[in-house]
Amino acid sequence: MSAGLWRDAVRQLRADRLALACLAILVLLVLLAVAGPWLLDYREDEIDWDNMAVAPFSVDGHWLGTDRLGRDLLVRTLFGLRVSLAIALAATLVSLVIGVSWGAMAGYLRGRSDALMMRFVDVLYSLPQVFFVIILTVVFGRGPLTLLLAIGAFGWLTMARIVRGQALSLREREFVEAAVVGGAGTLRIVGRHIVPNLLGPVIVYATLTVPQVILVESFLSFLGIGIQEPLASLGNLIADGAAEMETAPWILAVPAGCLVLLVFCFNFLGDSLRDALDPRDR
Amino acid sequence: MALLEIRGLTVDFSGERRIRAVDHIDLSIEREERVAIVGESGSGKSQLLLACIGLLAANGRSAGSVRFDGAELIGAGDPAAGVRGRGIGFVFQDASGSLTPHRRIGDQLAEAAIAARGCERGAALAEALRMIERVRLPDARRCLAQYPHELSGGMRQRVAIAAALMSQPRLLFADEPTTALDVTVQAEVMTLIDELCRDLGMALLLVTHDIGVVAALADRIAVMYAGRIVECAAASAFLGDPRHPYSAGLLASVPTLADAHGTELRTIAGSPPAPGSAFTGCRFEPRCPRAAARCRAEDPPLAVHGRSTVACHFPLRGEGGT
Amino acid sequence: MSTLAFIARRLLGAIPTLAVIVALSFLLTRLAPGGPFDEEQALPPEIRANLEAAYGLDQPIAVQFGRYVAGLLRGDFGPSFKFRDFTVTELIASGLPVSLVIGAGALLLALALGIPAGICAALARGGFTDRVVMTLAVAGISVPVFVVAPLLALVLGIWLHWLPVAGWAPGRWSDVVLPVVTLALPVIAYLARLTRGSLLETLRAPWIRAARARGLPRRVVLLRHALPAALLPVISFLGPAAAAVLAGSLVVETIFGLPGMGRHLVQGALNRDYTLVMGMVIVYAVLMIVLNLLADLAYAWLDPRIRRERRA
Numbered sequence: 001m002s003a004g005l006w007r008d009a010v011r012q013l014r015a016d017r018l019a020l021a022c023l024a025i026l027v028l029l030v031l032l033a034v035a036g037p038w039l040l041d042y043r044e045d046e047i048d049w050d051n052m053a054v055a056p057f058s059v060d061g062h063w064l065g066t067d068r069l070g071r072d073l074l075v076r077t078l079f080g081l082r083v084s085l086a087i088a089l090a091a092t093l094v095s096l097v098i099g100v101s102w103g104a105m106a107g108y109l110r111g112r113s114d115a116l117m118m119r120f121v122d123v124l125y126s127l128p129q130v131f132f133v134i135i136l137t138v139v140f141g142r143g144p145l146t147l148l149l150a151i152g153a154f155g156w157l158t159m160a161r162i163v164r165g166q167a168l169s170l171r172e173r174e175f176v177e178a179a180v181v182g183g184a185g186t187l188r189i190v191g192r193h194i195v196p197n198l199l200g201p202v203i204v205y206a207t208l209t210v211p212q213v214i215l216v217e218s219f220l221s222f223l224g225i226g227i228q229e230p231l232a233s234l235g236n237l238i239a240d241g242a243a244e245m246e247t248a249p250w251i252l253a254v255p256a257g258c259l260v261l262l263v264f265c266f267n268f269l270g271d272s273l274r275d276a277l278d279p280r281d282r
Numbered sequence: 283m284a285l286l287e288i289r290g291l292t293v294d295f296s297g298e299r300r301i302r303a304v305d306h307i308d309l310s311i312e313r314e315e316r317v318a319i320v321g322e323s324g325s326g327k328s329q330l331l332l333a334c335i336g337l338l339a340a341n342g343r344s345a346g347s348v349r350f351d352g353a354e355l356i357g358a359g360d361p362a363a364g365v366r367g368r369g370i371g372f373v374f375q376d377a378s379g380s381l382t383p384h385r386r387i388g389d390q391l392a393e394a395a396i397a398a399r400g401c402e403r404g405a406a407l408a409e410a411l412r413m414i415e416r417v418r419l420p421d422a423r424r425c426l427a428q429y430p431h432e433l434s435g436g437m438r439q440r441v442a443i444a445a446a447l448m449s450q451p452r453l454l455f456a457d458e459p460t461t462a463l464d465v466t467v468q469a470e471v472m473t474l475i476d477e478l479c480r481d482l483g484m485a486l487l488l489v490t491h492d493i494g495v496v497a498a499l500a501d502r503i504a505v506m507y508a509g510r511i512v513e514c515a516a517a518s519a520f521l522g523d524p525r526h527p528y529s530a531g532l533l534a535s536v537p538t539l540a541d542a543h544g545t546e547l548r549t550i551a552g553s554p555p556a557p558g559s560a561f562t563g564c565r566f567e568p569r570c571p572r573a574a575a576r577c578r579a580e581d582p583p584l585a586v587h588g589r590s591t592v593a594c595h596f597p598l599r600g601e602g603g604t
Numbered sequence: 605m606s607t608l609a610f611i612a613r614r615l616l617g618a619i620p621t622l623a624v625i626v627a628l629s630f631l632l633t634r635l636a637p638g639g640p641f642d643e644e645q646a647l648p649p650e651i652r653a654n655l656e657a658a659y660g661l662d663q664p665i666a667v668q669f670g671r672y673v674a675g676l677l678r679g680d681f682g683p684s685f686k687f688r689d690f691t692v693t694e695l696i697a698s699g700l701p702v703s704l705v706i707g708a709g710a711l712l713l714a715l716a717l718g719i720p721a722g723i724c725a726a727l728a729r730g731g732f733t734d735r736v737v738m739t740l741a742v743a744g745i746s747v748p749v750f751v752v753a754p755l756l757a758l759v760l761g762i763w764l765h766w767l768p769v770a771g772w773a774p775g776r777w778s779d780v781v782l783p784v785v786t787l788a789l790p791v792i793a794y795l796a797r798l799t800r801g802s803l804l805e806t807l808r809a810p811w812i813r814a815a816r817a818r819g820l821p822r823r824v825v826l827l828r829h830a831l832p833a834a835l836l837p838v839i840s841f842l843g844p845a846a847a848a849v850l851a852g853s854l855v856v857e858t859i860f861g862l863p864g865m866g867r868h869l870v871q872g873a874l875n876r877d878y879t880l881v882m883g884m885v886i887v888y889a890v891l892m893i894v895l896n897l898l899a900d901l902a903y904a905w906l907d908p909r910i911r912r913e914r915r916a
Contacts, residue, residue, distance in 0.1 A: 134881065135629055263748070368819050397821060
């Protein structure tokens with residue numbers, strides 16, 4: 001991708017105030033997730049026997065109230081945020097690495113190898129993702145690592161497709177020809193020339209993948225098949241909240257609000273990035 | 283009263299910058315007259331046509347007056363709606379882009395007739411069949427049942443012409459109708475347009491960048507440069523005796539069989555101004571071999587010189603041309 | 605190639621996929637560390653050995669696989685390890701109608717609301733309607749089913765007492781409303797966005813301008829020329845939409861207490877009931893293959909270029 005396209009994209013993004021706001025919120029959330037719990041009084045599994053299920057802003061120290069077991073809601077939510085973000089980023093990274101390598105190789109090699117590699121992607125793609133992740137959790141036990149690998153195992157497919165499409169067209173460009181003529185090996189060409197020029201769509205897609213992973217993980221945690229208690233994830237916090245929503249709606253509202261905010265901002269930012277990097281809209 | 287009367291037509295596009303594509307154009311076309319507008323890309327000639335029938339892009343605004351048979355086409359609302367397809371037919375440059383890919387050709391032709399005249403579907407289809415035959419497509423019946431992608435480029439353009447004629451317009455706008463076609467097909471399509479105009483008694487406003495196409499067909503020729511008409515004359519006058527340096531350059535640049543092998547192609551130095559540029563003085567001045575100080579300072583108005591109307595401070599006098 | 609041949613060819617093509625799914629599910633569940641009886645209270649080894657023999661778990665894997673596939677072809681998904689009184693087939697049979705009603709209802713509702721919303725937004729481009737619809741749409745995509753479901757249950761069921769929040773009495777249609785609406789919302793949002801984008805892009809096509817130049821009224825241009833082309837990507841989306849609905853049904857059935865397949869699947873997953881989980885996954889996979897096939901058929905029917913190529 002040309003430098004000009006990047007510059008225009010950055011300029012367009014800087015002008016898009018809503019997108020910038022989303023970026024700011026995301027940065028804030030990440031900071032809160034990483035540093036927040038240290039700054040607060042309570043630990044995430046600490047039971048405050050005197051203050052069970054209190055509402056937000058009603059008791060000192062418990063800013064957003066407590067759950068039915070007296071655990072501080074803000075701290076638990078931040079921990080849940082931490083877990084969800086960690087898994088999402090890790091799974092996205094896994095998807096990215098596998099997907100980009102696979103797709104770039106397939107697109108560059110073309111012909112039989114490409115057909116074979118993409119066939120593999122097609123077959124896996126037709127499998128119902130959520131259900132297979134469920135099977136994997138049934139088999140390998142529930143927990144963060146299984147979840148990370150299971151989700152990552154499916155997440156790379158679409159990335160591979162997108163990257164392959166880009167690689168196919170990049171392959172025809174002069175600088176690739178020049179590299180071939182110069183005697184560079186396949187790996188070097190793919191690594192040095194093709195991949196760096198794919199960064200645009202890859203970044204957009206990665207930004208859009210993160211919220212999807214967060215949703216899948218929360219979905220499973222909500223059902224009890226994902227992150228297990230007492231480890232907090234936004235998903236199982238929401239499940240707790242749903243059980244208590246008649247009497248203590250904040251137990252649902254806080255983690256739910258956090259999740260929605262997180263996903264919305266990622267989606268919006270990803271959309272804006274995509275619009276900014278799309279040369280057609282000029 | 284002229285069939286089409288354009289007075290002071292201006293087309294502006296809003297966006298990052300305001301771009302004036304058409305700048306105060308005056309032009310009139312009589313019944314059954316054929317007028318050709320010649321100009322390079324970016325001269326605004328296509329936008330001129332689109333503005334007349336109210337099909338500018340969403341960020342385009344037209345001002346001035348365009349009267350078709352006395353009725354005003356420019357203004358708020360969509361005053362040109364009544365004239366589209368009914369008084370004025372339009373043939374686009376890209377034939378593949380003129381026909382809806384997922385509808386059969388017969389349906390598309392018939393619905394144009396139904397929209398224009400409210401006739402019945404059976405009658406409309408019969409009319410469509412006649413029109414396909416008139417544009418000399420073989421196996422007309424089969425053609426009606428086909429989809430656009432099943433025809434070749436040249437055949438598609440004939441169908442597009444047929445579609446434009448379905449509502450029996452009195453004036454045909456043709457926007458570079460042969461540019462996208464093979465050279466061998468170009469001549470056939472131009473001949474077809476020529477005959478149709480004659481047989482159906484239609485006036486023609488042909489827009490092109492190719493002078494060769496224009497020579498045989500046009501009654502009058504207008505030259506557009508950077509959104510303005512810089513010369514307008516009867517065809518014979520223009521071809522034999524162009525008055526504007528730009529016109530002379532255009533005519534001279536056409537390679538002829540008389541040129542010896544190895545002769546360099548004659549071009550007009552420089553390139554046309556980018557749309558949206560601001561002007562003081564004559565727009566052609568940077569590229570004009572006859573430019574003087576007055577040309578830089580003053581924008582020449584259109585004035586009559588001999589048999590042409592020219593916008594130039596120092597028009598040519600009986601020199602040049604082919 | 606006639607329509608029948610097209611369907612036959614696609615079904616044949618789906619068989620390898622199905623085979624992969626069956627094989628993968630089977631292998632994964634069998635290769636898992638630990639068996640289905642691990643979580644019982646400590647069983648004396650002889651009883652466990654008997655149990656395993658009774659379920660055929662002591663045979664070599666290849667044999668187990670063969671017996672399983674044979675059973676599948678008979679329509680027998682094996683016994684449920686946890687619900688000892690039921691076979692998986694029975695559980696599937698009892699749950700399938702419920703899930704189908706909810707899922708089909710959600711898809712139809714989504715099509716009926718999402719597409720028109722997208723069209724309105726496209727036609728009002730940049731205007732108030734457009735911005736409202738699009739913001740709602742982004743919200744709809746961002747708010748997951750498991751957040752919407754409890755919220756709707758809370759507001760419409762508990763606070764306003766308009767709709768029942770749990771249970772499934774056959775014939776009582778009000779039971780269906782909340783689950784169907786909840787399930788449909790994200791799909792409505794996505795369809796609205798998709799339709800709007802596709803229609804806007806289609807309206808920029810040169811042949812739309814040519815149609816208007818022929819004097820066709822706006823309504824005709826929109827309905828007969830623009831929409832059929834604009835809806836093609838929407839049809840393509842039906843496959844993934846169905847998958848999303850199937851996945852969402854897991855949550856919806858759990859929250860609203862509906863006796864559908866989804867709830868059985870979740871229970872099975874929590875109980876590590878292998879045959880149940882496997883059986884459910886296979887049924888879901890078949891459902892998705894069928895739905896994808898239907899979507900492909902609809903697409904081919906709408907796009908004459910594909911239709912003509914098939915006939916050639």
